[in-house]
Amino acid sequence: MLLDDDLRATLIEAVDDAERDARFPADAMKLAREAGLLSIAFDDPDPRDLRPLVESIYEAGRVSAALGTIVGMHLQQAHVIALHGTDELRAELGPALAEGATYIGSVTTERNSGGDLRASDSVITRAGGRITLDRDAPIVTGGEVCDSFLVKVSEPDGRPSLVYVPRDAAEVELGRSAWDPMGMRESASVPLRLRATVPERNVVGGPGGFDRVVSDSFGVFAHIGWAAAWLGAATECGNRLVRAIREAPTLRRKIGESELMLGRLAAVHSDLDAVRLALDALVAGYAAGRSGTEFAIRTNDLKVLAATRCFAAVDTMVEIGGLPHGYMRDPGTRIERAFRDLRSASLNFSNDRLAAINGKLILRAGFGPAPTARAR
Known part of the structure; x- marks a missing residue:
């Protein structure tokens, strides 16, 4: 769109x-x-x-x-x-x-286990074809306004399930938010407690099926979505910076006559193009139904690549734009804003954590197949 x-x-x-x-x-x-x-x-x-x-x-x-x-x-x-x-x-x-008429909030983070998608402290009960849950969540983006929730809970046997809960069928108690971050400020994540009783048909992926949902689609989409959002923010800044250079004679001379600055512009393009290509490849692989260890490694690689390269690109834009066009709160380029926002990218499901996961997967699978041979 x-x-x-x-x-x-x-x-x-x-x-x-x-x-x-x-x-x-x-x-x-x-x-x-x-x-x-x-x-x-x-x-x-x-x-x-x-x-x-x-x-x-x-x-x-x-x-x-x-x-x-x-x-x-x-x-x-x-x-x-x-x-x-x-x-x-x-x-x-x-x-x-x-129609885009309902906005769904995600309730996956736990107070004790954090962002671990394989565990939940909130055990549901079942009676008469209905599920009752009582979920205490430390962080829910848009929790104040979303129309409904997808809630990670635990089956009595410990397996995680995912349950759809309409807001008008729930008792929602909002906690006091301490949200005052450097960047991503308008994501406005709040703590909330959610109590509800909903029909069994609202379980997504079947009872205890959240692990399968995560492996099949939930986890892949998370990394694809982050990469697309960060790439959009960094690319917009890059295009705004290029317009500023074209429109400011002094800046245009400074960039156009400096091999260092021209090389930095090329580095920004290279960083963003690498993310774009990796994103396109993973979207194509997902559409083709690819799965398994190698695909899981590439999924994690995309998130790490997007988090590091998009931030690196914006950081380089600060150097190119200098104080007036890069470092200052300039509504023309918006680089300072994106710098603060994208600094969180490596922390959002930590790059270090994903690297450790990939290290374990690589011990099992090795370093992947040879590049595809060209058609003759």
Whole structure:
């Protein structure tokens, strides 16, 4: 879903208002809904083709990295329901999600086990075809405003499940937020407690099936979504910087006559192109149904690559733009804003943690196949 320049400018104004106060960008999300950025087709003949969703996340990322991740998290939840939801749940939610009329929040983080997707401290109970849950979550992005939730819980036998909970069927108790970060300020994650009783048909992926959902789609989409959001934010800054160089004679001479600065521009392009190519390759592999250890390694590689290269590109833009166009809070290039936002990318499901996971996988699988031979 491509945005026109006027709508992008309006969205930027809305997210900047929210960023100053570290509050959720409700006005921007309303505009994003109306623009179709939250929409997902449930009747898509090729439901694993993520290209339309990646485009929406990328466009939201061009507005801000935080808005890109918010849109990405919603589309991740919707995509998982489209692939793994029961027929009854899909029939109920399909029309609203196709129109972008409902915003789904993700409740996966635990107070004790953090972001470990394989564990949950909240054990559900079952009676009469219904599930009762009581979930205490330390961080829920958009928890104040989302229309519904996908909630990670534990079966009595300890296996994790994923349950869809409409907000109007739940008792939601918001905690006091201490959210005052360096960047990603408008993602406005809040603590909340969620109590609800919902039908068994709201279990996504079947009882105890969240591990399978994570391996099949949830985890892959998370890394694809982050990469698309960060790439959108960094690319937008790069294009704004190039426009600033073209329009400022002094800066144009400084860059055009310096091999060092021209080389830095080339390095920025190389960093972002590497992320773009890796993202396209993983999206294509997911659509083709690839799985297994090598695909898992490449999925983790994408997140680490996007986190490091997108931030490195913006860091280099600071050097190119200098104090007036790179370091200052300049609404023209927005580099300072993206620098603060993307500094968190390596911390968001830590790069070090993913590297350790990949190290273990590489001990099992080795270093992958030879490059594909060219057709003769």
